Amino acid sequence: MSEDGVINTTKLRILELLSDLDESELNSIEDWIVSYTFRKDLKLKRILQNDEQKLIKIGDSLKKYIPVGAELLTENIAPPIVGNQSDCNDINTCHVDGFLYDEDEVEDLVKCGKLNRHYCLDCNSRNVKDLIFISHSLSRQNLLYIFKLLLPKDLEGKQLLDVGSRTGAVLYGAYYLSNAPSITGVEINKEYCEIQEKIIGQFAMDTNRVKVIHSDIMDRPDVVGHSDIIVINNLDFFVNIEKHKEVWYFFKKHMKKGSYIVAARSVADTLNYLGIFEEFMDWVTACKPNQIENEIFFDVEDNSDIFLYTIK
Numbered sequence: 001m002s003e004d005g006v007i008n009t010t011k012l013r014i015l016e017l018l019s020d021l022d023e024s025e026l027n028s029i030e031d032w033i034v035s036y037t038f039r040k041d042l043k044l045k046r047i048l049q050n051d052e053q054k055l056i057k058i059g060d061s062l063k064k065y066i067p068v069g070a071e072l073l074t075e076n077i078a079p080p081i082v083g084n085q086s087d088c089n090d091i092n093t094c095h096v097d098g099f100l101y102d103e104d105e106v107e108d109l110v111k112c113g114k115l116n117r118h119y120c121l122d123c124n125s126r127n128v129k130d131l132i133f134i135s136h137s138l139s140r141q142n143l144l145y146i147f148k149l150l151l152p153k154d155l156e157g158k159q160l161l162d163v164g165s166r167t168g169a170v171l172y173g174a175y176y177l178s179n180a181p182s183i184t185g186v187e188i189n190k191e192y193c194e195i196q197e198k199i200i201g202q203f204a205m206d207t208n209r210v211k212v213i214h215s216d217i218m219d220r221p222d223v224v225g226h227s228d229i230i231v232i233n234n235l236d237f238f239v240n241i242e243k244h245k246e247v248w249y250f251f252k253k254h255m256k257k258g259s260y261i262v263a264a265r266s267v268a269d270t271l272n273y274l275g276i277f278e279e280f281m282d283w284v285t286a287c288k289p290n291q292i293e294n295e296i297f298f299d300v301e302d303n304s305d306i307f308l309y310t311i312k
């Protein structure tokens with residue numbers, strides 16, 4: 001397309017957006033443009049896009065190790081019997097790794113027949129139902145939200161721990177999107193640890209800064225106790241209720257005061273599902289985003305499952 005064509009198409013797209021606004025909203029956008037604040041925001045937006053590209057490259061490399069169904073033969077994922085994912089079962093649930101495949105890529109997988117969106121309620125009929133899509137990794141959007149909006153911008157001197165680091169998505173996010181000098185993943189599945197090591201080597205990441213420990217998290221109270229930021233994605237598919245409760249009692253015992261928890265569901269909900277909320281009353285305080293200047297870049301709805309707390 002010619003330069004004029006690009007400009008006209010862009011103007012049309014902008015006008016289409018502006019046509020939805022009332023007079024006062026229009027005035028705010030006009031101020032944003034004439035004050036040149038949009039230039040600063042545009043610069044930041046491009047930095048975020050650039051950061052995301054690094055994670056896309058890692059995701060593409062991981063695809064050769066992880067099946068589309070997001071489950072290795074060496075693991076045994078079982079749908080939970082309590083909580084907001086207890087409606088999942090082997091028939092109605094499709095596991096897709098949200099770090100490897102975003103919405104557009106999932107659509108491509110559906111188009112080429114590698115994934116289905118529906119399951120048949122009684123064979124050969126049109127009586128179909130939507131499959132529940134579950135990701136056991138945080139998505140790139142979640143990671144950008146955590147490191148560019150929720151957590152403080154400066155993580156100098158801080159130690160970050162990902163509990164159950166799986167493909168390493170959180171480790172790579174912390175590595176490329178923050179200045180945290182110490183990033184540790186603890187993962188119980190050996191094959192996932194080996195995959196993370198391969199990616200760390202392939203992308204020549206500094207192994208003094210990022211490391212993976214093959215262990216049950218409950219055998220590493222030292223790592224938990226030294227961490228300033230602890231990321232906990234939902235363990236429901238991986239542990240039974242008794243073990244899940246033990247893990248939270250263990251966190252309460254060993255996490256240090258003032259450290260951050262980033263959770264992929266409200267901690268209150270998780271503890272309520274496990275029936276142990278009352279024993280954790282007043283343990284954590286919910287926090288507001290620390291990098292509020294970046295709020296414009298994030299759709300809070302898309303990240304409504306991600307919560308930040310500090311330990312009291």
Ligand SMILES: C[S@@+](CC[C@H](N)C(=O)[O-])C[C@H]1O[C@@H](n2cnc3c(N)ncnc32)[C@H](O)[C@@H]1O
Binds near residue numbers: 163167168
């Ligand atoms: C939901 S995935 C989280 C992946 C990653 N943290 C993320 O958010 O992208 C949970 C991971 O925890 C691991 N896991 C389960 N129980 C564990 C335990 N007791 N200690 C360490 N890892 C565990 C599982 O093998 C699984 O890979």
